[in-house]
Amino acid sequence: MNLDQAFEKYLPVVDAEMRRLFESPFGTLDPFYGMMAYHLGWLDESFSSIRASTGKRLRPILCLLSCGAAGGEPEDSIPAAIALELIHNFSLVHDDIQDNSATRRHRKTVWKIWGQPHAINVGDGLFAMAFLSLAHLRGDLSAQRLSAIHQTFSESCLLLCEGQYMDMDFETRLTVDADEYVRMIGRKTAALLSCAAYVGALIAGEEEDVARKYRSFGEQLGLAFQVQDDILGIWGDTKVTGKPVADDILQCKKTLPVLYALQRERDLDEDVLTALYAERTMSPGDIPVILEIFERLKVLDYTISINSGYCDRALEELEKTGGRNPYHAILVELVERLRDRPA
Amino acid sequence: MNLDQAFEKYLPVVDAEMRRLFESPFGTLDPFYGMMAYHLGWLDESFSSIRASTGKRLRPILCLLSCGAAGGEPEDSIPAAIALELIHNFSLVHDDIQDNSATRRHRKTVWKIWGQPHAINVGDGLFAMAFLSLAHLRGDLSAQRLSAIHQTFSESCLLLCEGQYMDMDFETRLTVDADEYVRMIGRKTAALLSCAAYVGALIAGEEEDVARKYRSFGEQLGLAFQVQDDILGIWGDTKVTGKPVADDILQCKKTLPVLYALQRERDLDEDVLTALYAERTMSPGDIPVILEIFERLKVLDYTISINSGYCDRALEELEKTGGRNPYHAILVELVERLRDRPA
Secondary structure (H helix, E strand, O other), rough: HHHHHHHHHHHHHHHHHHHHHOOOOOOOHHHHHHHHHHOOOOEOOOOOOOOOOOOOOHHHHHHHHHHHHHHOOOOHHHHHHHHHHHHHEEEEEEHHHHHOOOOOOOOEEEEHHOHHHHHHHHHHHHHHHHHHHHHOOOOOOHHHHHHHHHHHHHHHHHHHHHHHHHHHHHHOOOOOHHHHHHHHHHHHHHHHHHHHHHHHHHHOOOOOOHHHHHHHHHHHHHHHHHHHHHHHHHHHHHHHHHOOOHHHHHOOOOOOHHHHHHHHHHHHOOOHHHHHHHHOOOOOHHHHHHHHHHHHHHHHHHHHHHHHHHHHHHHHHHHHHOOOOOHHHHHHHHHHHHHOOOO | OOOHHHHHHHHHHHHHHHHEEEEEEEOOOOHHHHHHHHHOEEEOOOOOOOOOOOOHHHHHHHHHHHHHHHHHHHHHHHHHHHHHHHHHHHHHHHHHHOOOOOOOOOOOOOOOOOHHHHHHHHHHHHHHHHHHHHHHHHOOOOOHHHHHHHHHHHHHHHHHHHHHHHHHHOOOOOOOOOOOOOHHHHHHHHHHHHHHHHHHHHHOOHHHHHHHHHHHHHHHHHHHHHHHHHHHHHHOOHHOOOOOHHHHHHHHOOOOHHHHHHHHHHOOOOOHHHHHOOOEEEEOHHHHHHHHHHHHHOOHHHHHHHHHHHHHHHHHHHHHOOOOHHHHHHHHHHHHOOOOOOO
């Protein structure tokens, strides 16, 4: 089995189990659960069945593969995998309100259709459903292990909120250094991926000290993933991303390449980028100017080297787990998928 | 020990433990945790220490007393009691955004000071902290019991969101019958109180079937509490409530007395109230008119009888638990505190 086959094998199972979780309460309060199902890509805005994008499902697959790599049955971790995906989705629903984003995965966002008050509540509902999913974990886990799983889940949620706080705080500042940025994405993105790998290993019955190595692996993987996403947000192929050219620049997002470029410019006593980002709105005409500056400052090379560093460290941490089975090999493949290469 | 003494004995302990929960992460991201601490009444808006109202703390006290009544050490349930209070407070922070409320407990609401995006995140943070608190439960609980506790917590959170959905839905409708209202408050208010009594009994080590009687007791108590709150919102002494006369009328809230009055009016083919509530804004001059109609339709008598019915059923459920110790007696006192009596 390779990575694509793993996605093909497991994602339909995760999706089916996730739908089952929504079946029991569903029906009593259709629109409330319908709005959640809309966000998850199962229903349209009139609550009729559709097949829309459900997102990459990276968190559930990481959890299942880590469980397998640690010697467990990947299927045993499905309730945790679902919880991770629901927590991720709760944060997206709230993020869309906070960012005032009208579209997500080529569809209107929940708040755009049903208004902010309902969207806040839909996010809260997904949060609660996530913890509810954990109630379906295998019955023979020890109390100690169960506690550890619940604790890491709630800690990761808190880190997610900390990351969101930092992200919103950065929006109001022009100077954010790269270290601060890494602390932010460590919370906003890597915490949940780290939780996914850790919990997968815990469910497999792995010893605590080895499970922690899976956690470190997940964290480095999460950082690599976010930096790759930052690269795609500026230099990504529009056919692949489905977004306009250099969309993150257009949206004035202060991702790692931008922060690095601003820093380099300050070091060189230049101020073109600083002036453009200070205005906090960008016109399409600014993009070629900015991309040219980025090229001169070798911003892409820098960002690729950072991404590559995280991928290397992820592989190192993964090696430390001592795993050697086929799932381990698929995790290696997953890391390589998140590695950006110079075009 | 009586009820007031129980409040005096336990609330400072709950408060101290709750502050301790905020100590470990606090400091790294001051403003994020500072906003939570502001909402909880510990800090002012510049994050300096103050002593502001922390609310009634009904959920924690119910959890501790139920634990005691079921034969356990009340203190053992403190992590659960804190989780209940934090869940309640997460819902208040979000509710204030959803209702566009500028004040809560005589202070500005979180969104009013820091804006909606941060307030959404502060609520999410409190939600995560609630589940984190459960990690401090006694280490000797069985895996089965721990699972039951986590499951009832997440189910109650989901019910809370369902209730919030219904409440927001009611705002857009003029005709809501009393049964629908009870289903709504059963979720929005009673679910968490029911969880408090149930979890208290579970932590005490009470058998599942007896613990479920505590759950039913908590539910009836929760309904009584909400209906009493509805009475106070219209006929409460302004010196006690700290709010304007008939504040719920002024705010056009569709509480049980209002829904009953609208129903009675329809039965009598009258339409003064219907016309006033259809406008969805109320002027102070409308209040005497409405209060006079309420008096003619005996709305207060009806609401008191409903409150009283819930109190009676709460006592019946409490009797079924078979408890007879001093904590049991304090729970009886708590029910009587929630019983409204004709002036």
